[in-house]
Amino acid sequence: MWRAVMISYSIISLCLYPLAIAGFWAYGDKIPSGGMLSAISDTNLQHTSEFFLALVNGLVILNTLTVFPIYAMPVFDNLEIRYTAITGRRRAPAAMRTCLRLFFGGLAFFISVAFPFLPSIGPLIGGLASPLTFAYPCLMWVRIRKPRRGGARRLITGLGCLGLILCVLWVAAALWRLIDKGLNADFFKP
Missing domain, CATH: 1.10.287 (Helix Hairpins)
Incomplete structure (x- = not known):
């Protein structure tokens, strides 16, 4: 698990540092309140290439996909502990762990849309x-x-x-x- 966390944080830094450096280079300390994505989409949308917009949004999506498992790791562990306590097994099967993680991801998505x-x-x-x-x-x-x-x-x-x-x-x-x-x-x- 430690290796996966280190890989995730490496991917996160590879996503965020270029955005931060490019954002500070382009806007200085005058980045609008919505952040870098709103600054690009609001101010320079007609002058920005589609490749650059796709790259920025791709970095944000990749960052989100790597951050979610790190912050959800305690929840995943708790769900697995509850499952093993109920079933009496020493370890949950890989399919059950995948189902528990998909359930929590779906629940988080539902909450973000509902509220x-x-x-x-x-x-x-x-x-x-x-x-x-x-x-x-x-x-x-x-x-x-x-x-x-x-x-x-x-x-x-x-x-x-x-x-x-x-x-x-x-x-x-x-x-x-x-x-x-x-x-x-x-x-x-x-």
Whole structure:
């Protein structure tokens, strides 16, 4: 699995770095708010060759196809663990693992089509889930390792508390943005 992750990240970097370098070369720091794809399609569509547009969109599609399995890997592992716990097998067959991954991919696609307004509440969801990244690892390390009082313990606990404060500020900012801009919830209208 580690080899597959390294290959995926190599493909991701081969997709994103050329887009970032070309975008900064073409637009500088004035890239529109929609990002590189909207900048190309909105501003230079009539002057851009079809090959270049196909190349850029192909890089984005390839990036998406390689990123999804990496971020979905914990879900895949969890589904496989549940399956093996129910059936009593030591390992799920390859066909069942493929079916579980196709099921989750289809479910993710259905959710993205059914709830196209999720990007507007994405910061709120991210702020609620960010303690898993910013706070819990620090506090779990202190709890598990039980370092002596003072130096490392105080620093790591302080980092965990700083992470919690950052998460609270993140949620407050996301709520403020939702209140200020409002939420246009259109179901099944991507």
